[in-house]
Amino acid sequence: MHRRRRTALLLSAAIAAAPLLTACGNDAHPGAAAVVGGQRITVAQLENRVNEVREAQRAAVADEAQYAQAVAGTGTLTRDTLHNMVLDQVVHRAAQEAGVTVSRYEVQQMRAGLEQQTGGAKALETAWLQQYGIAPERLDDNLRFQLEAQKLAAKVGTDTGDPAFWNALAKASKDLGVDLNPRYGTWDAQKSSRADTKMPWLREVTAPETGQTA
Template sequence: MIRSHSLRRSAQLARRRLRRALPAVGVLLAAAVLTGCGGRPVQAGAAAVVGPDRITESAVQARVAEFRAQAARLPSGQYQEQAGLVGATVSGMIFSEVVEHALAEHRLTVSDTEIAQARADQAQAWGGEAGLEQMLLLKHAVPAGEIDTFHREQIGLQKLAALGGQQIGTTEGNKTVHQLLAEAAGELKVTVNPRYGSWDAQQAVLESPSEEWLPQSGAAA
């Protein structure tokens, strides 16, 4: 059931990362926002600063390396890396922090039991754990080690939409989530290291540079 895929340009990757959804329940986040604020310098060695937390360059490189190692084990021809992986990785790591902050602000939690159930449902839908890992890797740039985080975010987004009596994937539900994430990102004062790109305020995505500073692996075999 898994078709050949390739990651597109940075804006497309980041936009897809921000709009990822749980296929089993058919949810879709239409426009989750990550508002960048340039009022403070990015600390040395940081890819981004989100509130009191630093997303380090080493953490980004480790996440990218994990992705590439998993992609390299796919059958030949299923994946060929294109520009945008690093920017999408930074964007996704920031997104996780923003969602977590929004949930905490509204005293919402996602339990390990909820995550395990969502993962089990998705694995069943994709023919087992291996199928789930492959689908999330190719469609959403989620390496195996981040699958639980992915599901935590998706369940969290559903709970944020429910605060307004809405469902994610609907116009009103998406508006509710968009507003709550915008507020959370504003409170956190997200700042991104220019080497990783800059925030597009209108599209709410990370526009990534060429990434020549980080070696590319090319086609995975």
């Protein structure tokens, strides 16, 4: 597979404690973890996503000690998951505005290439779970997201380091009016990231090695 197809745009998970600055989650948006484009991401939806990861982690290990270690290694999972849920919508909006689309066939092709590199479907699912906190049932969604980001970067610039790419995301963030519940941090529209995120959310790497942690 061509190197460009092998390259995945992956989420970092270095997120610190958040300041209580935004209004979402008060009486204006009861029960919301975030509001994106006028639509709520509910706390229940967020918790369901987190539970998917925890259940997959539990199924992947042999004993309680290993599970406890996996949980300890993903202590910011709830915030990271919400960040990813919001970012998915931001990238999708920016891609739509740029006329970028991703087909199911393209997702399947990307997945097939990554499975070949990591040693099969199960190995790929395990790698994405361990390194990026993506539950197996969300893997295709994550690959679609990454393909949208790749194609958007190619459409508006050269790669994800190009200012035009980040400007497109900033515009989409502002258009959507992202508003986080203060318990999960704040959203910096200009950077298309949680304001308390210390590292970039996007980085280009080749397929992960199985059995390692990020």
